[in-house]
Amino acid sequence: MELRRLRYFLAVAGDLHFTRAAERLGIAQASLSEQIRKLEDEVGAPLLTRSSRHVALTPAGRVLQIHAQRVLDHLEHALRSTRLVASGLLGEIRLGAVGSAMTTLVPALLRDLRQHSPQLTVRIQQLSTTAQLLALTEYRIDVGLLRAPVVHPVIRTAEVMREPLTVVLPAGHPMAERQRLTLADLTGETLILWPRAESPGAYDETLELFREAGLGPPQTIEAPDTTSEVALIAAGLGVALQPASFTALGSTAVTVVQLRRPAPTTAVDIAWLPPVEDAALRQVLSTARLLTPTR
Known part of the structure; x- marks a missing residue:
């Protein structure tokens, strides 16, 4: 079933007038009528009753109107969410942090993220430096704030507070x-x-x-x-x-x-496992590195 036909049907169902619906959609009335007929063929039941002066929804049409609107609403929400995730403004980040980072650095990071990415969910775990390194390599956290110095063969680090x-x-x-x-x-x-x-x-x-x-x-x-x-x-x-x-x-x-x-x-370093493919993680890394200049 084509989503376009559902949109056409909802336009007619809302106006109960083919001419006005066609004008609002920017298509010819004949084309709109043809698409509605094809949708009725797919459904296997008439959706509208038509006369020269009157258009009304059939019982089947009323049911489809409710569900079609839900489908399109869900699709629109899915598209918005997908775009936000792709931009790093929506998603979930699992953050590990040593206890000393909890008092100043983590609150500062969360304040900045709330300002720039208010729909980003951050789940925080207080973990030691060693526990964070293990959690990163096992993909149990996405990013860590740990006590420097750290030397690891695959994990990348950058100083964020001294x-x-x-x-x-x-x-x-x-x-x-x-x-x-x-x-x-x-x-x-x-x-x-x-x-x-x-x-x-x-x-x-x-x-x-x-x-x-x-x-x-x-x-x-x-x-x-x-x-x-x-x-x-x-x-x-x-x-x-x-x-x-x-x-x-x-x-x-x-x-x-x-x-x-x-x-x-x-110093406290921020640590992550490359490559950074997740846009939300890129947002967190960028925000964290702007918090405190390296001295």
Whole structure:
């Protein structure tokens, strides 16, 4: 069945007048009448009763009018959605993000996407760097925000945020009232880190800071998540180096002190698996790279 004939039929059914319907469609009345006859042949029943002064829908015509309108409405919706998906304005993106990206970077990305692609659905999972790399290669997420540095044979990365490191201390620590600290001030302190297995590049980079400063490697404790890390620091079991955007989950038992300038920095990279064929993913990558200039 040709969609054109359904459109012709709906025009006649709406006007109940062949001449006016033909004028609105921009075709000859004879051609319109012929197409309606062919549609009736396909249906196997008369759809309209005709006289010199009157056109009316038959019971079969009334049923077809309802369903034909639904078909064309659904088709129009499908075409609009297809065009939006092709342009990256509609679709679904599965985003992985490390916990530190959740406080500033992810909200900023979502605000920009809501402005430029309001019909794009973003599903967020908080995952470690290692878990994101695996999820990307297994196609369980489309894009990741992970802690740099990352080296992977197939995954591409680009820096989207760089920020200074700060020191997280127990609130009652003797250095908690200091304005700024140096890495040397942390000599003898136990350093609480996220597990190396979850972010090996960032873990090694943190310890390398002490070596570059001429300090011995600190004693370390690995905490599996931010909640555990804050609890261990609050209990006086160690200190941590965290990005400036670090949130202590509202805890008043820890305090954050800046490092003396120039403070060492840490970066968040956006990661994806090439080639980028999905327009929605291209939109996310483009938006993320515009959020924060690389410094």
